[in-house]
Amino acid sequence: MTNQPPNQPPHQLRFDDRAAIVTGAGGGLGRAYALLLASRGAHVVVNDIDRKDDAGRTPAASVAAEIAELGGSAVAHDGSIAEPSAGPAVVDTAMQAFGRVDIVVNNAGIVRDRSFGKMSDQEIKDVLDVHLHGTIGLTRAAWGVLRERQYGRVVMTTSVAGLWGNLGQANYSAAKAGLVGLGRTLAVEGARYGIRVNLISPGAATAMTSAMLPEHLHERMSPDRVAPMVAYLCHESCTLTGEILFAAAGRYARNLIIETAGYENPEATVEDIAAHLPDILDTTSWTVPAQAVQLPPG
Numbered sequence: 001m002t003n004q005p006p007n008q009p010p011h012q013l014r015f016d017d018r019a020a021i022v023t024g025a026g027g028g029l030g031r032a033y034a035l036l037l038a039s040r041g042a043h044v045v046v047n048d049i050d051r052k053d054d055a056g057r058t059p060a061a062s063v064a065a066e067i068a069e070l071g072g073s074a075v076a077h078d079g080s081i082a083e084p085s086a087g088p089a090v091v092d093t094a095m096q097a098f099g100r101v102d103i104v105v106n107n108a109g110i111v112r113d114r115s116f117g118k119m120s121d122q123e124i125k126d127v128l129d130v131h132l133h134g135t136i137g138l139t140r141a142a143w144g145v146l147r148e149r150q151y152g153r154v155v156m157t158t159s160v161a162g163l164w165g166n167l168g169q170a171n172y173s174a175a176k177a178g179l180v181g182l183g184r185t186l187a188v189e190g191a192r193y194g195i196r197v198n199l200i201s202p203g204a205a206t207a208m209t210s211a212m213l214p215e216h217l218h219e220r221m222s223p224d225r226v227a228p229m230v231a232y233l234c235h236e237s238c239t240l241t242g243e244i245l246f247a248a249a250g251r252y253a254r255n256l257i258i259e260t261a262g263y264e265n266p267e268a269t270v271e272d273i274a275a276h277l278p279d280i281l282d283t284t285s286w287t288v289p290a291q292a293v294q295l296p297p298g
């Protein structure tokens with residue numbers, strides 16, 4: 001798979017000799033990402049939980065075998081990314097198998113939906129552990145390797161729930177919004193080391209969502225329609241960083257956190273705030289702050 005087949009267009013974006021880690025890649029979106037990256041030459045570490053099917057195969061081993069059957073290069077890592085030891089273990093798997101890490105796709109996820117008042121401590125912890133702590137643990141384990149090589153493409157997975165809120169998903173939304181802060185800060189910190197960090201907000205019919213989506217949308221919402229966006233974010237030609245990109249059902253878009261031009265009055269009283277609320281909320285003029293610290297000129 002390292003040589004480009006003669007019938008491929010010459011401009012195909014490829015990942016030859018790059019090593020990618022994709023968590024939760026034993027199914028759903030992660031599997032689609034792993035297959036696409038491998039089909040374009042990447043060596044892939046396929047991570048997923050250590051749960052065997054009837055044939056005694058784990059989800060990660062199945063997808064790694066699928067990639068190998070298609071002529072690609074992949075190894076499996078079986079184990080929960082929520083475990084504190086998982087990040088270093090996954091990076092170690094990549095280093096042992098391929099001698100490098102270039103790409104980290106933090107994708108593994110679970111939901112434990114319930115209304116906030118009834119949500120248990122365990123349901124909150126489990127969700128934060130997989131999405132937030134799992135992403136922190138793996139990205140931190142890979143960070144040193146990426147920094148040393150002055151190159152990295154990191155993708156984190158947020159969600160419409162984290163960006164806009166969703167009924168019954170307080171735990172999940174908190175984790176997914178936490179990843180936005182994490183990703184944007186790592187984009188700032190990684191800039192000087194050639195590490196780009198972006199977020200994907202995907203929509204697809206998978207084990208996580210199929211039951212909630214009408215049958216007729218399943219094909220249209222194939223994970224394969226999200227994968228090109230994620231693969232692009234993993235490519236060396238991608239110079240974006242700190243972006244939140246949406247991909248679902250063949251539509252690709254940019255999500256923004258904006259700051260309105262607002263209302264300025266250093267002596268503002270509570271009454272001034274009330275009176276000028278329309279100016280504060282007005283979206284006619286706005287900016288996208290590049291990072292938190294932007295002191296006004298002295």
Ligand SMILES: NC(=O)c1ccc[n+]([C@@H]2O[C@H](COP(=O)([O-])OP(=O)(O)OC[C@H]3O[C@@H](n4cnc5c(N)ncnc54)[C@H](O)[C@@H]3O)[C@@H](O)[C@H]2O)c1
Pocket residue numbers: 023024025026027028029030047048049059079080081082107108109110130157158159160201202203204205206207208209
């Ligand atoms: N499908 C959507 O519409 C949608 C929307 C927004 C965000 N997302 C996010 O996209 C990601 C992928 O979701 P999906 O829709 O493919 O779901 P999915 O359930 O089909 O796949 C998730 C995969 O992660 C694995 N996983 C779960 N816990 C893990 C752990 N602790 N360690 C390693 N692997 C683990 C699962 O075994 C599964 O293979 C998740 O982060 C999810 O929150 C999905």
